[in-house]
Amino acid sequence: MSEPTHPDQQPRTPTPRPGGRSARVRTNVVAATLAEVTEKGYDGLTAEAVAARSGVHKATLYRRWGGIDGLVADALTASADQPWPLPDTGDLQEDLRRITQEVFDVFTDPERSPTPIALISAAQRSDVGAAALRDFFAARHHQAAEVAERAVARGELPVGTDGAEVVSAATAPLYYRLFVTGEPLDARTAERAADAATLAARAGLFMTTSTTPTDPEPGTTPATPTP
Amino acid sequence: MSEPTHPDQQPRTPTPRPGGRSARVRTNVVAATLAEVTEKGYDGLTAEAVAARSGVHKATLYRRWGGIDGLVADALTASADQPWPLPDTGDLQEDLRRITQEVFDVFTDPERSPTPIALISAAQRSDVGAAALRDFFAARHHQAAEVAERAVARGELPVGTDGAEVVSAATAPLYYRLFVTGEPLDARTAERAADAATLAARAGLFMTTSTTPTDPEPGTTPATPTP
Missing domain, CATH: 1.10.10.60 (Homeodomain-like)
Structure with a gap:
């Protein structure tokens, strides 16, 4: 310290x-x-x-x-740092649906939504807050990555799938509505986001290797983030 | 304020x-x-x-x-209100890749990114700004929906596909990184977001009707947004 x-x-x-x-x-x-x-x-x-x-x-x-x-x-x-329970239904699509449903439930609940909304909005206002926000979402994605890792172990997803990216893809449409476009969240959007991420993960889009079935030009996609 | x-x-x-x-x-x-x-x-x-x-x-x-x-x-x-050119390559995946590539290009360009970043961040700070932001993204999604509508006309997507939702799904992961998690954008993310949206659209996930091939419980997904 x-x-x-x-x-x-x-x-x-x-x-x-x-x-x-x-x-x-x-x-x-x-x-x-x-x-x-x-x-x-x-x-x-x-x-x-x-x-x-x-x-x-x-x-x-x-x-x-x-x-x-x-x-x-x-x-x-x-x-x-707060631990939170992950679904383990034996099916990736259902696990992801429960995760996006939980995001939907929290952010449409007048009792539970004000604190995370206020905290995320406040963090966006400073560099030190933005850094913590990035770490926060990285930690959440990595914690929930377990649902994808179990799907890999079951043979449901290709070996080499980046579980954190699967979770990020499933939840991105919800946070996009909440914190960027301001569109209201609905349960259909939450379910669809989980289903779309499941399809993409099964197709191998979230494999950490640079070549995927739908990527004909791996040389054009740098592995290092652009600043 | x-x-x-x-x-x-x-x-x-x-x-x-x-x-x-x-x-x-x-x-x-x-x-x-x-x-x-x-x-x-x-x-x-x-x-x-x-x-x-x-x-x-x-x-x-x-x-x-x-x-x-x-x-x-x-x-x-x-x-x-500014018109902007849409790709028309004859292929939904390629059209969506060009759209997400354009978002990536703008927001990683030190010359072009400062104004949209500042404007979106400023709009998040007030109710009247937030309303304009919502209208802005709705307009953008609807303009670009044409790429999905052409794909429907070509028989590439199911009739009844909501084109604005396809575009929203393709671009959400980029704006999620830019304005929520703060993760750096990379070209791979942009391409993957387009490819994931293409897969989901082809599977019928963005049909405006409430029943989709991967939705076993349509009754649990209200069509009206939750306030």
């Missing part, structure tokens, strides 16, 4: 030791950040309010989290 | 008469808004700077656009 010692240092996501006072402080601060950002949004989020709500001194917040953006980033990191 | 709107006046997207002074004013104001939001972002966008850059009085900006958010919304509306 590297804690900033000067208030003018870059915000960063602290990684306190598990257990003990440091972990309790983090738990309280994350809970307070989530509550505040849900109620007031990024523009209304203040270190003062998080300090008051968590019972942690404002100076401690600045020292350990660097400021508002570090608080938002760490709340995302803490969310990514 | 950076700029207060007049208390009794909601921001709105004006629809000036085509041609004449009103149209010229709008052209200048849209160009100035695009330049300002690209240079300074939403947080740095002011009616003063748009007025100075466009040569249009600030009072006129407030009267016709309501404020910053109305300016952002109208810049998006103007962008949606």
Whole structure:
């Protein structure tokens, strides 16, 4: 764990030791950040309010989290660390349908949707938040990749399938609607996204090797991301 | 929001008469808004700077656009109105690959990407912007739906395919990376997104009727969006 010692240092996501006072402080601060950002949004989020709500001194917040953006980033990191149950129905299409249905359920539930919507929107507002957002989705994709890995083990998908990419493809149409186009989500979209990802995965589109059955020009697709 | 709107006046997207002074004013104001939001972002966008850059009085900006958010919304509306060439290769997969390649090209080009990134990010910051964003993507999807409609006419896709949904599915993984997860775009992702949408469309997943070959429970998928 590297804690900033000067208030003018870059915000960063602290990684306190598990257990003990440091972990309790983090738990309280994350809970307070989530509550505040849900109620007031990024523009209304203040270190003062998080300090008051968590019972942690404002100076401690600045020292350990660097400021508002570090608080938002760490709340995302803490969310990514939460384990969540994966479906295991023995069928990739059904597993993916349950995953997209869960995204649909969360984001159309007036009780459960405000916090993730506020947290993702807040994270988009700073570089440190954006980095945490990227790590958050990478962690979620990798956790859920297990449904594709089991499908590979069953012989349902080709060996070499990138499970995280399968999950990303299944959920992308939902987040695209939620956070880009603003179209309302419907259950049909969630199911169709899962079914489309299943078809693509079965056809070998998500194999990590560069040559796929529908890719006649592998040389034109660089393996390294374009900046 | 950076700029207060007049208390009794909601921001709105004006629809000036085509041609004449009103149209010229709008052209200048849209160009100035695009330049300002690209240079300074939403947080740095002011009616003063748009007025100075466009040569249009600030009072006129407030009267016709309501404020910053109305300016952002109208810049998006103007962008949606711009015609753009569609590929017509005689093959749906190739047409969709060219569309996703164009999105990839624009958003990885340091010259062309800053304005759409700044405009979309700015529109996410207000309700009037979000409404314009939704209309913008709907317009884009509907314009490009022609590639799927031609595929239906060729017998390549089932009759009843929703072309806008095909285009949305092909481009969603790119915008998901750009505006939600923050993962870098690569050419492989763009191609794979087009190929996955092609497979799904050919399988009948984007038919507007509620029953599809891979949907054993049509009764569980309401056709109307959930609010």
